[in-house]
Amino acid sequence: MYAVAAFEITFSIVVIGALASLYTLAPGVWVDVWLLPAMCAALGGLGGAAYCLRAIYLNACVHKRWDADWLPWYFIRPFVSIIFGGVSFLFLKAGLLALDASHDPDGNPLGFLALAFIAGLNVDRFMARIEATAQAAWGVRPSRTTESSARDRVDTGD
Incomplete structure (x- = not known):
């Protein structure tokens, strides 16, 4: 259980570090095009890691029902959440999901990031x-x- 918690915390730190490094990149076409999708993927991963950390707390501490059979889930879930964070960007940008009534695919980036976190969380x-x-x-x-x-x-x- 402690190794899983350490993995989730390390994963979160690496994702936060990756997000911070995105801001230090020199401006250019790559950054202009890929910054928001990369941030969505990263925030999806943070949402997944937060979900896993909460699950560790609930299953190990609150309910006292830690089960090692779930270990693969704890290690795979944050990576699946990264994928869904990126997919949330794709669906918003394509107009298949809407954040508000305007259906503006170039809407507020905070909406993109919030949905990416929620996609990774759930x-x-x-x-x-x-x-x-x-x-x-x-x-x-x-x-x-x-x-x-x-x-x-x-x-x-x-």
């Missing part, structure tokens, strides 16, 4: 939202994982 619900958008726009059916996750939330009352 990957399951963000994935369900993206799949619902894909189903409405293109008729793509939700994945079995999302469907079973929705059933589990209904069964447990979440």
Whole structure:
């Protein structure tokens, strides 16, 4: 459990360091084009790490039900959250998700960053939202994982 907590904290420090280093880059086309998507991915990773740290606290300290079978999840989740943080940027920029009524894909960057953090924090619900958008726009059916996750939330009352 302590190794997992150390990993999550180290991961968070590295992501924060990467965010800080993005501001020290010399201005140029690369920075202009990739700064916001990189920040979205990084904040998604921070959201995932925050979720994992909270899960460690709840499962090890509060509920006393730490289970080593979940170790892969604790190590993989922050990286999945980075991906979903980046995907949140893509969907906002494409106009498939909207932050406000104006549907401006070049809207406030803080909105992009906030949604990226939320996407990383709650990957399951963000994935369900993206799949619902894909189903409405293109008729793509939700994945079995999302469907079973929705059933589990209904069964447990979440």
